[in-house]
Amino acid sequence: MATTLISGGTVVSSTGRREYDVLIDGERIVALLEPGSTVLGSDLRTTVDTVIDASGKYVIPGGIDAHTHMEMPFGGTFASDTFETGTRAAAWGGTTSIVDFVVQYPDQNVLDQYHLWHEKAAGNCAIDYGFHQILSDVQDSSLSAMDELVSEGVTSFKLFMAYKGVFLSDDGQILRAFQKGADNGAMMMMHAENGAMIDVLVQQLIAEGKTDPYYHGISRPWQAEEEATHRAIMIADVTGAPLYVVHVSAKQAVEQIMSARDRGMNVFGETCPQYLYLSLEEQLGAPGFEGAKWVCSTPLRARAEGHQDHMWRSLRTNDIQMVSTDHCPFCMKDQKDMGVGDFSKIPNGIGSVEHRMDLLYQGVVEGRLSLERWVEITSTTPARMFGMYGRKGVIEPGADADVVVYDPNGHTSIGLGKTHHMNMDYSAWEGFEIDGHVDTVLSRGTVVVDDGEYRGRAGHGRYIKRGLSQYLI
Amino acid sequence: MATTLISGGTVVSSTGRREYDVLIDGERIVALLEPGSTVLGSDLRTTVDTVIDASGKYVIPGGIDAHTHMEMPFGGTFASDTFETGTRAAAWGGTTSIVDFVVQYPDQNVLDQYHLWHEKAAGNCAIDYGFHQILSDVQDSSLSAMDELVSEGVTSFKLFMAYKGVFLSDDGQILRAFQKGADNGAMMMMHAENGAMIDVLVQQLIAEGKTDPYYHGISRPWQAEEEATHRAIMIADVTGAPLYVVHVSAKQAVEQIMSARDRGMNVFGETCPQYLYLSLEEQLGAPGFEGAKWVCSTPLRARAEGHQDHMWRSLRTNDIQMVSTDHCPFCMKDQKDMGVGDFSKIPNGIGSVEHRMDLLYQGVVEGRLSLERWVEITSTTPARMFGMYGRKGVIEPGADADVVVYDPNGHTSIGLGKTHHMNMDYSAWEGFEIDGHVDTVLSRGTVVVDDGEYRGRAGHGRYIKRGLSQYLI
Amino acid sequence: MATTLISGGTVVSSTGRREYDVLIDGERIVALLEPGSTVLGSDLRTTVDTVIDASGKYVIPGGIDAHTHMEMPFGGTFASDTFETGTRAAAWGGTTSIVDFVVQYPDQNVLDQYHLWHEKAAGNCAIDYGFHQILSDVQDSSLSAMDELVSEGVTSFKLFMAYKGVFLSDDGQILRAFQKGADNGAMMMMHAENGAMIDVLVQQLIAEGKTDPYYHGISRPWQAEEEATHRAIMIADVTGAPLYVVHVSAKQAVEQIMSARDRGMNVFGETCPQYLYLSLEEQLGAPGFEGAKWVCSTPLRARAEGHQDHMWRSLRTNDIQMVSTDHCPFCMKDQKDMGVGDFSKIPNGIGSVEHRMDLLYQGVVEGRLSLERWVEITSTTPARMFGMYGRKGVIEPGADADVVVYDPNGHTSIGLGKTHHMNMDYSAWEGFEIDGHVDTVLSRGTVVVDDGEYRGRAGHGRYIKRGLSQYLI
Amino acid sequence: MATTLISGGTVVSSTGRREYDVLIDGERIVALLEPGSTVLGSDLRTTVDTVIDASGKYVIPGGIDAHTHMEMPFGGTFASDTFETGTRAAAWGGTTSIVDFVVQYPDQNVLDQYHLWHEKAAGNCAIDYGFHQILSDVQDSSLSAMDELVSEGVTSFKLFMAYKGVFLSDDGQILRAFQKGADNGAMMMMHAENGAMIDVLVQQLIAEGKTDPYYHGISRPWQAEEEATHRAIMIADVTGAPLYVVHVSAKQAVEQIMSARDRGMNVFGETCPQYLYLSLEEQLGAPGFEGAKWVCSTPLRARAEGHQDHMWRSLRTNDIQMVSTDHCPFCMKDQKDMGVGDFSKIPNGIGSVEHRMDLLYQGVVEGRLSLERWVEITSTTPARMFGMYGRKGVIEPGADADVVVYDPNGHTSIGLGKTHHMNMDYSAWEGFEIDGHVDTVLSRGTVVVDDGEYRGRAGHGRYIKRGLSQYLI
Ligand SMILES: [Zn+2]
Ligand SMILES: [Zn+2]
Ligand SMILES: [Zn+2]
Ligand SMILES: [Zn+2]
Ligand SMILES: [Zn+2]
Ligand SMILES: [Zn+2]
Ligand SMILES: [Zn+2]
Ligand SMILES: [Zn+2]
Secondary structure, three states, X not given: OOEEEEEOOEEEOOOOEEEOEEEEEOOEEEEEEOOOOOOOOOOHHHHOOEEEEOOOOEEEEOEEEEEEOOOOEEOOEEOOOOHHHHHHHHHXXXXXXXXXXXXXOOOOOHHHHHHHHHHHHOOOOOOEEEEEEEOOOOOHHHHHHHHHHHHOOOOEEEEEOOOOXXXXXXXXXXXXXXXXXXXXXXXXXXEOOOHHHHHHHHHHHHHOXXXXXXXXXXXXXXXXXXXXXXXXXXXXXXXXXXXEEOOOOOHHHHHHHHHHHHOOOOEEEEEOHHHHHOOHHHHHOOOOOHHHHHOOOOOOOXXXXXXXXXXXXXXXXXXXXXXXXXXXXXXXXXOHHHHOOOHHHOOOOEOXXXXXXXXXXXXXXXXXXXXXXXXXXXXXXXXXXXXXXXXXXXOOOOOEOOEEEEEOOOOEEEOOOOEOOOOOOOOOOOOOEEOOEEEEEEEOOEEEEEOOEEOOOOOOOOEOOOOOOOOOO | OOEEEEEOOEEEOOOOEEEOEEEEXXXXXXXXXXXXXXXXXXXXXXXXXXXXXXXXXXXEEOEXXXXXXXXXXXXXXXXXXXXXXXXXXXXXXXXXXXXXXXXXXXXXXXXXXXXXXXXXXXXXXXXXXXXXXXOOOOOHHHHHHHHHHHHOOOOEEEEEOOOOOOOEOOHHHHHHHHHHHHHHOOEEEEEOOOHHHHHHHHHHHHHOOOOOHHHHHHOOOHHHHHHXXXXXXXXXXXXXXXXXXXXXXXXXXXXXXXXXXXXXXXXXXXXXXXXXXXXXXXXXXXOOOHHHHHOOOOOOOOHHHOHHHHHHHHHHHOOOOEEOOOEOOOOOOOOHHHHOOOHHHOOOOEOOOOOHHHHHHHHHHOOOOOHHHHHHHHHHHHXXXXXXXXXXXXXXXXXXXXXEEEEOOOOEEEOOOOEOOOOOOOOOOOOOEEOOEEEEEEEOOEEEEEOOEEOOOOXXXXXXXXXXXXXXX | OOEEEEEOOEEEOOOOEEEOEEEEEOOEEEEEEOOOOOOOOXXXXXXXXXEEEOOOOEEEEOEEEEEEOOOOEEOOEEOOOOHXXXXXXXXXOOEEEEEEEEEOOOOOOHXXXXXXXXXXXXXXXXXXXXXXXXOOOOOHHHHHHHHHHHHOOOOEEEEEOOOOOOOXXXXXXXXXXXXXXXXXXXXXXXXXXXXXXXXXXXXXXXXXXXXXXXXXXXXXXXXXXXXXXHHHHHHHHHXXXXXXXXXXXXXXXXXXXXXXXXXXXXXXXXXXXXXXXXXHHHXXXXXXXXXXXXXXXXXXXOHHHOHHHHHHHHHHHOOOOEEOOOEOOOOOOOOHHHHOOOHHHOOOOEOOOOOHHHHHHHHHHOOOOOHHHHHHHHHHXXXXXXXXXXXXXXXXXXXXXXXXXXXXXXXXXXXXXXXXXXXXOOOOOOOOEEOOEEEEEEEOOEEEEEOOEEOOOOOOOOEOOOOOOOOOO | OOEEEEEOOEEEOOOOEEEOEEEEEOOEXXXXXXXXXXXXXXXXXXXXXXXXXXOOOEEEEOEEEEEEOOOOXXXXXXXXXXXXXXXXXXXXXXXXXXXXXXXXXXXXXXXXXXXXXXXHXXXXXXXXXXXXXXXXXXXXXXXXXXXXXXXXXXXXXXXXXXXOOOOEOOHHHHHHHHHHHHHHOOEEEEEOOOHHHHHHHXXXXXXXXXXXXXXXXXXXXXXXXXXXXXXXXXHHHHHOOOEEXXXXXXXXXXXXXXXXXXXXXXXXXXXXXXXXXXXXXXXXXXXXXXXXXXXXXXXXXXXXXXHHHHHHHHHHHOOOOEEOOOEOOOOOOOOHHHHOOOHHHOOOOEOOOOOHHHHHHXXXXXXXXXXXXXXXXXXXXXXXXXXXXXXXXXXOXXXXXXXXXXXXXXXXXXXXXXXXOOOOOOOOOOOOXXXXXXXXXXXXXXXXXXXXXXXOOOOOOOEOOOXXXXXOX
């Protein structure tokens, strides 16, 4: 097998940084070595097949985006990135693993859906991928499928407290699913918004002629998120299941998570780049229909209320443990524009899978996060949270050689015609400038992106059979 | 230089565990390697000078005890362990670094004391050692000495809110010292108990004839600890200094630390094994003068109030970040017995430097901590907290080869005539049984303890010139 | 009209106590006077029609029980007290006003039900009565009925988060009803338990053969109450409606109410005597089917968890504002016994309308409440909370002459054959001994109970047309 | 004795309002009567000596200002209002009782000082007055004097955590005084600011040339107030003493008080009009030396941090229980101007005794408080808090006839040449306009202010011998 030495860089882990070399043999890391050490009898730089010079750069474990929706069917259309286009864009951005959501809609069989998703992904992915399972019809057969899926490496299950008739489970169903999670050790994931409240508010706003994208945000107040977050925590408390709240955007929801964690519960929260950078006033409130670009749920929050700053702080304090994208792209044309005149018909979602590593690195540049915390929230914790640690999320002998060489002296301009490889006709991040650059990306030992060139291929990515969470206390 | 391969063990870090080999060349780790990998052209097991077989065992970074008082002068006597006996006992227990406290008493010159402590330690230590500086006389010269000490590798300064006339600084002095810490980046450490309250309570108890060791605990109620903890946090808030609260024992003090951390402050807390295992009722309340064995400050707390369980939980939730010993041993004869008939004359301190790794490992056995968290709170976080990370606290190429091979199938019985190498005529941990065993201890590449035999020497240990904290958010 | 002078007693208000005389003319209080004052030209004691000697006794405003269910239809049976028997028992116990619940079940017309309840009560009541309206079918016609009811003096509306198919409203319905309350000023009352969770737990327990009354408590954990309480608060926050949580029994629910109040919300909580005195272990857990006597919802809570003591404290701190009974009596024979072999079939309810004043007074005797707080939580606050103040809840010129002379030197033994006038074949309070006694009760100037004799009559009681809450901040 | 009937007004209590007449005989209220009632045989309006027509006006219990410093010696000068001028101004503003502070400075005898203050006040006061005792030298003789003072009607003792060498007690002294309070039932009052921190900050600011009045505020950050508040609470917790924190200005200090109250402690907080209306930026930050007018301690707080709004809210939620003035006036000329060039030399204090009732009434006009709450925080609660209830703070038969007729249709313009009767050469409230007016003020049955005319006299006011607090839970 081919050997590669990443030499001269500063390896950054979640706890520290140091200069040493990384030796890859085939798909895995086999050794970490003092730079230039001759203890092994020879200068490896002269004997390996390939040397990657990482001098002056950071060497980090490949990014893990634990929340994506490639080609997800929703409301008569599909998220615009396929597994092929979406994972390729991910690779461009230094992300070497995704965990995507298998969807069960009501009356669908869980295992059928699981196999269907395997078919969608197999042979198409540029990077490795795992699956979470969405349950939208919690009944006996779904519950027993949970055990089977855990043995298949699907160790996390997502439920919804919103989207009645589509995704929503009632509290009794949630309770039953959580009991199963407590029993088989799976992580229970929750879309925490009170859909019943929201549905009434949506209907009232539309009836009042408040149909612009901005009102999407108004229809989903922070109280709806705080409420559902607290409710999920209480059900977790009754059952003993570990709980992971997805796409947390309201500071009050963070407070609920923080309070549960302070009491010693296994409760976790994920946020997304959009909740760190974007706002109700600026993006959702853009003139005309422009705001549709940023219609997602939970919605962007009011900067005047301080949610964004609070979310950055929560990342520092580990009240929020990690950052995923909730990548769910829709084009403006033919997709987002279905909601002209009625915000509730705008497909919900933002595409960010390509930019997560960069956007978070910019937080390091701006002093909001330490370099180590960047690695932790984008790679190490996602790996631990979802049972991939050891193989993913760390640079260690035996781990998959998913490695990114990141240049702190490089620069990345995001936007159409600049950096933008996702299958979308706009960028939610148009105009963002990043003081850093993804130079080289290795997926299981193969260079897939190098020096502004894509060298990967569809089908390189393999399914990640995950274990139970390694992040529980 | 001599090469050593620790082979076949499970290396445990603060984030995970995996089987790989550790190659040591001289004093440092030079490579981590997949076991049996031949990528380097040969089987290292046949070429290195020494192979340590760690099969079935844990390989962990050596323990760091960041709070010891070797041969500390106090109340006319000295802590009974010298740097020689104390560091040797530490080595026995898998601790390869200590950070000891240089003492400035009133009217003493800080730098003189610092040099004096160097003299005490030099040539005597079995393992590496660093220094914190105690300031008991905050005045202009002391403040300017802080800058010089930082450049000498003493990057943490301890103040006291108790012990009037001996250690106590008033809030104005604390404010000034904290301002200096905010300025030069040093960590400010605090003994957080309200001494003025305590002094009155002590006087009243003695006057009432309540002179038994038990009343030592009564004289220092949790309110005195919570109060001082909150006060220190407020001063840290005004100044911007990072704050590290030593020997936290009251759950209410933890709540104050947690609350400050939730607000995003750089506030940290340390606890000690005694606050996890021992109690006011059982130990301090032992019949007659027996309780004197466990007179320390902060005092052991009432189990009926739930402090011990709360402290374990706080370790899990990272509301308390690490565990040190506050090792400050005094013998019963001629030392503790000075307080017969007056608990306030009992020298304050417990000796635990030898048992910290074992006692905390027992928490793993009992399901209170994960294996990874054990490594984190005993080694990785202490290293990061006090600016030693990279060199200490981690198994990585380039790090000092401070490594412990720990046997989860071994057993350790603590007590006199069993496991007890500290210079004390009793053990505070008599009768504790540990389901694990420190097999082999390497300090900077040298085996100092192996298979129940001490192979180290006084003078092997070197001074650790520390940097600023690597744990700030 | 007849004049009465209550003379020589200590009048107790919610803020203090003092000796003065109360002059009644017909149905109302017309003057308060210094005892023996001759400023009015004559000694009133010689000129009024009747003098009630209250020397050595407390003179207090008549009790107001704001939560009763006389002859409520539920599960195919009726609460065993009619308006006649229930209000007579209330009078015996020093309660001179009740607010009873008009029930709308699904598909029933709100106003029809309101008129039906007037028919039930008219001509039957011993004391004055008002109505709250229960809404179990929130739809447009129900919402518009709310406005009409407010003008009829029904200024409070109760919704349920439990009892699916019977009472339960979903969160969208609750939102709409709360919006109406925010608009017309009505108080929104909530039965706060998560019915969906509870229904699953009930089903599971029954399936496991756990059918004893004790499991009624297990099926309704505190998390279900805390959850619903928080949810109701969030909906109140979104809408701006004032919220009154009925029958709070879990300390965690109190914490939610306290926290909302600390943030300045108009959120209030009521508890009941059973949550202050009785427990899951002792009463619900009584041998065999005995526990059925105390099956009510929210359920009795575990004393081991400290709910009862916490509830007393919450009454002192005004985190809970008042005490009602949730009087809903069912006999053991033919009613409670429907649930033999299946706790979920036991009619829910406890009868206490007769004993509330005594049971709370015992709290004064035992040092849990001040005398003034007793008057506040049993009379003055209920009057203010529900828009009756001025006419009820206070001893003031112009107020209805609802007055109780309470003897702190008397004694009351509760139980069958002792003090028990409710239409029940058992007493939930059997064996309770009270160090005080209701001596004389006046309802609108008429003595209805005197010296152990009932002198009232069915039909004396009149409907109380209430205004909006006078307790909002 | 002369009889007076206050007729036709709306009597407002802390719990409600109603129209009835108040009959006064000599110094006391002897009856409350339905207006126009003939039950007493005649129309009182024709038989009493005087009828005060209160139609369309509020009739309230006279204001009680529980925190004044008449002619207080401080820093070589005296507060500019004597008991004569200060109490006269109070009467003008509808305040009929003050509680002033007897000062013990170090080395002074407590009882001597107490008698000295009696001499100052006797024969000079327009209204009734009580005394708190300041302890600045807690030693055995001071502690035993506390018992004697309680029997003299001085049932509250104030300590200081600031002003070293003048007022400050250390925590041991505070502990001892609080133990005495816990024992004899006295209320312990606290000036809660960390003086040691402040002294350093003051010194540093002056050294940096930051000498303007604005820096007075900077030198006393909210952390110093929160800190001391928490510390006082902890000492109260250890001892069991009730605690009353004076002049609370920081929202964080309120949080500490709220939290203690939530736990069931007898902890109370007072704020002052200046902390509700004025701010660091606007008043203290006025150009040049102008800000000196508002130099007081605790200082005015930053409006940008939201303290003022939080304080209003805390009054609504009863997290702060009452409003006093901390009346301590100094003239700009010859007094405040001692601090030109050094803010620390500006005498601390603001004069407001005349305007408290009006300023708080304006809060009612602006919807910040209910009318009932206005009466509660300005009269009823002060009376209960400090053991005067029954005699003061309420309109009830037997109470002192301290009554104010307040006209909600009147208007008051505050300022020099407008409404200003305090002995100050400026008004801290210049330009404030009040939508209400103090029409008539009775002190113990005597009209002292009527229709813009002062009809009182020095010496009318009598000493109030107070009992223990009636506000404890
Ligand atoms: Zn979602
Ligand atoms: Zn999603
Ligand atoms: Zn210490
Ligand atoms: Zn120590
Ligand atoms: Zn109910
Ligand atoms: Zn009910
Ligand atoms: Zn003060
Ligand atoms: Zn003052």
